Amino acid sequence: MSQSSVKPPAHAPNPEVPPVSEADDAIVALRDVTKTYVSGSKALIDLNLEIKRGDFLFITGPSGSGKSTLLKLLYGEERATAGRVLVDGFNVCELRGDRLSELRRRIGIVFQDYKLIPRRTVAENIAFVLWAQGFDRKEIERRLPPALKMVGLPHKANSFPEELSGGEQQRVSIARAIVNTPPILLADEPTGNLDADNSWQVIKILRKLNAIGITVIVTTHDEALIRQSNHSVVQLCNGRLYSPKRYNQPKAN
Ligand code: ADP
Numbered sequence: 001m002s003q004s005s006v007k008p009p010a011h012a013p014n015p016e017v018p019p020v021s022e023a024d025d026a027i028v029a030l031r032d033v034t035k036t037y038v039s040g041s042k043a044l045i046d047l048n049l050e051i052k053r054g055d056f057l058f059i060t061g062p063s064g065s066g067k068s069t070l071l072k073l074l075y076g077e078e079r080a081t082a083g084r085v086l087v088d089g090f091n092v093c094e095l096r097g098d099r100l101s102e103l104r105r106r107i108g109i110v111f112q113d114y115k116l117i118p119r120r121t122v123a124e125n126i127a128f129v130l131w132a133q134g135f136d137r138k139e140i141e142r143r144l145p146p147a148l149k150m151v152g153l154p155h156k157a158n159s160f161p162e163e164l165s166g167g168e169q170q171r172v173s174i175a176r177a178i179v180n181t182p183p184i185l186l187a188d189e190p191t192g193n194l195d196a197d198n199s200w201q202v203i204k205i206l207r208k209l210n211a212i213g214i215t216v217i218v219t220t221h222d223e224a225l226i227r228q229s230n231h232s233v234v235q236l237c238n239g240r241l242y243s244p245k246r247y248n249q250p251k252a253n
Contacts, residue, residue: 025053026051027055027183028086030070031083031085032083033047033048033083034080034083051217059217059233065238067236070236071109075087075092088184105133108186109186114161114172122156122164122172126148126176129180143179147176150174150178151174167194170193170194174190185206187217187219203225
């Protein structure tokens with residue numbers, strides 16, 4: 001499958017806002033971030049993290065260690081209790097309304113449970129995102145085929161989610177996440193419901209997207225998958241971050 005079938009994202013930082021941090025090539029920076037939920041649960045504690053534009057990063061750690069919360073801070077679903085969260089030039093903690101929508105248009109998100117609309121076809125599920133963002137019909141029709149091709153599912157355009165395997169549904173959700181060519185892709189336990197083969201399929205697609213310039217951030221507690229992948233890893237434990245490491249046992253293909 002051609003890697004050029006989906007256009008690479010704009011590599012330049014968002015021109016309307018200052019750089020994300022002192023380091024020009026950082027697309028994500030968390031500075032002394034703490035997140036305490038109203039329940040009193042401390043999900044993240046004094047977290048510092050910088051992710052470079054074009055990186056592929058795994059965030060690992062046991063259940064309840066704060067992985068989902070970290071991603072939610074990046075796309076503004078939750079707000080940090082203290083510290084600063086900078087994403088692609090946006091100071092996420094201060095975003096409201098249109099500016100928050102603008103940030104979210106620059107982030108594709110993939111969830112463990114796919115979140116596809118059941119009574120819509122694959123093509124309609126993917127097109128819906130573009131329609132909601134104001135793309136016209138011609139542009140939607142232009143973008144759909146390469147997105148489906150990228151995930152290996154052009155022949156499933158008219159299928160309904162219930163007619164697809166879990167692995168296929170997750171691939172549709174990846175197509176939906178990248179059809180508007182965002183510079184950042186967040187995947188929260190994308191392989192959590194999949195067997196080993198389908199998990200590896202998903203990781204291979206995420207790697208292809210990374211190869212065309214998308215910054216990919218994946219949470220997983222699947223150590224075997226991380227070992228196969230040979231990408232940078234940070235580990236969360238009880239809301240604290242441990243230093244990056246890299247597993248050096250890449251799978252051959
Ligand atoms: P992980 O993704 O690693 O499983 P989470 O980020 O979901 O971890 O959760 C981290 C901690 O925050 C856990 O103790 C969890 O119970 C708590 N938590 C997560 N979401 C909420 C919420 N909406 N309200 C209160 N506590 C929460």
